[in-house]
Amino acid sequence: MSHLFQTYARWDITPERAQGSWLTGHNGKRYLDFTAGIGVLNLGHRPREVEQAIQDQLGLYWHTSNLFQQPLQENLADVLSFYSGLDCAFFCNSGAEANEAAIKLAKKATGRKKILSCLQSFHGRTYATMGATGQEKVRTGYGPMLDAFDYVAFNDCEDLLRKADNDTAAILIEIIQGEGGIHCADSTFIQTVKDAAKAVGALIIIDEVQTGIGRTGKPFAFQHYDLSPDIITVAKGLANGLPIGAMLGKKELAPYFSAGSHGSTFGGNPISVAAAQSVLNIALQDDFLMEVEKKGKWLLNALDASMKECGDVIEIRGLGLMVGIEMVYEVKDVLLDLQKEGLLVLNAGPNVIRLLPPLNVSESELEYAVTIMAERLNGG
Known part of the structure; x- marks a missing residue:
């Protein structure tokens, strides 16, 4: 067996x-x-440049901890900031962890409880990201989810405007629903996301786990629209197969993720970061x-x-x-x-x-x- x-x-x-x-x-x-x-x-x-970057870092050190100064992380954060227009990065190990960090940061920064996401979305399999995922099959058998998640139909502007309220911490969407069937957000829906977030004081989180790092022909898929999100999450394509994820946010959110507020033992591992830096040197040109x-x-x-x-x-x-x-x-x-x-x-x-x-x-x-x-x- x-x-x-x-x-x-x-x-x-x-x-x-x-x-x-x-x-x-x-x-x-x-x-x-x-x-x-x-x-x-x-x-x-096994792209040659990325494989070489991994081998070079293997010859130096594999892991320390995030208690040390991490120039490799600083350099990668600089590049991600340049291409995304956001200011700060938190490194973790996966897309689910990046989305978990985004949900925590949004709730802490706003003092609110509710996260709005879309039906047929997929954001991960941790307890928080299962709750954010708008597919019942992902949640089946695990008992009650964390409260204060609600769902709107993808590309349904009226549904979004009806459900966004003064307890909404963030609106969390994918630009293209990957697991949900390759459905693209239309420009009217994106404008409504912006309008609704502004009206109720909510943050905008874009899940770029599958769409980011050049997959759609832009560094990030949200850049196909007139959109400036507060937070984005990336993972899959970032290190070309080595485990890494990142949450990127605006500088106004930095005080809410201060020392001790969140963490990850393996997040920003130097081998993965070296691979990611090499990937970005190619894929975002x-x-x-x-x-x-x-x-x-x-x-x-x-x-x-x-x-x-x-x-x-x-x-x-x-x-x-x-x-x-x-x-x-x-x-x-x-x-x-x-x-x-x-x-x-x-x-x-x-x-x-x-x-x-x-x-x-x-x-x-x-x-x-x-x-x-x-x-x-x-x-x-």
């Missing part, structure tokens, strides 16, 4: 090695990996981001063109290299069929195929993936 808790429905694939956009299983079969570790490997498997935007538009257009006659496709949507194909049926078997053809993709809910290729994926790899998917979805 396995001595692992069976918390994952694992595929029948055992990775042996990987490089770039490709993963090789133990049986020698090669797969074009459009899962990117669920949006983590923004530069693909203008030329690189322009290529992501170009590839994303090509992918959407190619999918539309190749599947326009497929009656089972409801909609193809996304931004940058975060794309969803909504089908009339559940897609679990489609994922397995594509694996047999050497393509790894994800689902986002039962009916949506989710594509999260590395941001440096080649044009030929995109073409190959579109061909395989078109053959399967068009009945090939």
Whole structure:
């Protein structure tokens, strides 16, 4: 028997090695990996520059504690501040921890209890972030959640205005609902978030865990809109596979996270921070981001063109290299069929195929993936 808790429905694939956009299983079969570790490997498997940064730091020291001065953290915080427009960073180990920190900071800074988030959102699996997640299946079986979470329908301006009140500490949203089916926020909803927050004195928190670090063709997805959030959270793509998360906030919030108010033993680990610095040196450059935007538009257009006659496709949507194909049926078997053809993709809910290729994926790899998917979805 396995001595692992069976918390994952694992595929029948055992990775042996990987490089770039490709993963090789133990049986020698090669797969074009459009899962990117669920949006983590923004530069693909084992990018040379990041691997070198990790090796260099391994030769110096692996861990001390956050009681020491941390120039590596200071440098990474400077870069994140420059590209986000926010002022202060708290480093942790994951997106859930970053969102947990954001919820704590918002409640402490405002003295209020309620967090508004969206139905079909996903913000993590800690007790607070389960409560913030607008999907009942994530909370099932765990008893009462922490109080003072409420949910609005995504892109429903009237619902948001109705539920935002003087006890609302923050409005927490994703610019693109990843786990919820690759749904993009519309500009009217974002304006309503701004208006509602201003009217009741609430903070705006943007969960960039899956959308950040260039995934949508901007450093952060909120930058596609006229929006200046008070807090953002990042994690997945930040260190290209090493565990790290970050909460970024405006300088006005700094006094509420003073010494002893929050912490993380492994947060900002020097190996992860070195990897993250190397990632940002590549992934947030203008030329690189322009290529992501170009590839994303090509992918959407190619999918539309190749599947326009497929009656089972409801909609193809996304931004940058975060794309969803909504089908009339559940897609679990489609994922397995594509694996047999050497393509790894994800689902986002039962009916949506989710594509999260590395941001440096080649044009030929995109073409190959579109061909395989078109053959399967068009009945090939």
